[in-house]
Amino acid sequence: MALDMKYFEEMEVKIPKGKVRTRFAPSPTGYMHVGNLRTALYTWLIARNAGGTFILRIEDTDQGRLVEGATDVIYKTLAECKLNHDEGPDVGGPVAPYIQSERRDTYGKYARLLIEKGHAYYCFCEKAESGEDSGDFDRTDDPCRSLSTAEAQAKVDAGEPYVIRQRIPREGTTTFHDAIFGDITVENKTLDDQVLIKRDGMPTYNFANVIDDHLMGITHVVRGSEYLSSAPKYNLLYEGFGWDIPTYVHCSPVMRDAQNKMSKRHGDPSYEDLKDQGFLTDAILNYVALLGWSPRGDIAEQEVFTLDELARAFDLAGMSKSPAIFDIEKLTHFNALYLRAMSPEAFAEVAGPYIRESVKNKQMSVEEIAALLQARCEKLTDIPEKVAFFDSLPEYSADLFTNKKSKTDPEVSKAMLKAAIPMLEGLDQWTQDAIHGGLTALAEKLEVKNATLMWPVRIAAAGQAVTPGGAVEICRILGREETLRRLKLGLNKL
């Protein structure tokens, strides 16, 4: 059964040499965790920084772990994050298909080619459970390794189930180069004859990766550092085929704490979860970019980056070798920064739904409330509880009227409210300026400092000690009628 060598010649892609091509190759689990997102970002950045091509490839070779709708999560996340791909299952491209399960036949053919070249062999052993993974790694002799081609072929033809294993040399060492970690050398005897094609005919991740990365002309293989130890086996595969070895970029993991990676199991937030928690996509990306990469040179102190700025500034030299702990506090800080940097209109737009969650009264302006909130919330989800008092006056204690710094106590407050009510009733207009002017003029007339008058008004209007915005803004939003009603209620408490 001779191999059709023309097939392989035709498979060699005509991708112009010299152009950077990177790929994000997630397996569709339906869950985009933070580490994943960061890998996607870095992969995209490397491509964009070099004016190269960014490809999306779906790695679904594990038929037992298919999750319904999982690829949609990937498309959606990438699109929201603006990590647009130039080639992929949905947009097509010159080296389609971009879904591994649709490339099944290809892997088998290449595996046979590798057997032909002597770098792989059929293995008919029963599924070995472990035996190799505890204690010393002492590779037991697999009798299949030394089967002659004819013997092996006979078994295959007889319909015996088999896997195809990589034939790793037993002597010598293998050195591979990683853009972040440098040269790493291992002894070949510490490497095992890994399975390339599974019993069900599907390739393993490790094999499919090498084939696809080559066939798709990938120049930079970006992935998590958990693959660092299998990289030598990749090199042996590339060498076996006689292919150029791509640049490896192994990224250290994003940790939840010093001991554990971020994981769904531990309940760590995915990208979707973070959004539900009130974080902005841009803030998440900005934070995540800096978790494991930092700018050098004259922008070493810059922390806020747009995607374009990141694409321009990104470099492999800035990547960290050690794991980074995900700090929600710092993400929160970035989120606050992004929230404040928005135009008032844009902020009102995103904050609106959260405001309306607790302020049902349509008379009260979302725009005005949003203006109070912009510098006062770190996450969108902070909003509802902060503005609930607009909708309904909370139960509150008269103790709130006492404030040392403002020089108020129940008695003083009573006098202030008594004076403020008729003045407010008589105001020509119910505008910010009018209310502010009326109140400050009244304070002057009463010969008290502004705070002495403002404090009781704000407390009575809001019914709580801490509020977004001051007395004037709150009265303005409440409207004259409601303000007066609340102030009178306050007066009755005193």
Next chain:
RNA sequence: GGCCCGGUGGUCAAGCGGUUAAGACUCCGCCCUUUCACGGCGGCAACACGGGUUCGAGUCCCGUCCGGGUCACCA
């Protein structure tokens, strides 16, 4: 356990043989102020340890310790 990788404040991190060891988050003060925020100013806090090499070491080498990864017909 074998192999591989890593180790600068609580966290993210700059640093590439000579610095008072940046910066950011957190925390604490102060200023601003109509509460709270925002903003401004200031402060606490670090080179894991031990040996070398060198005139000089966070930076180079070795060892120890600690942490991570891997050792699947999962990715």
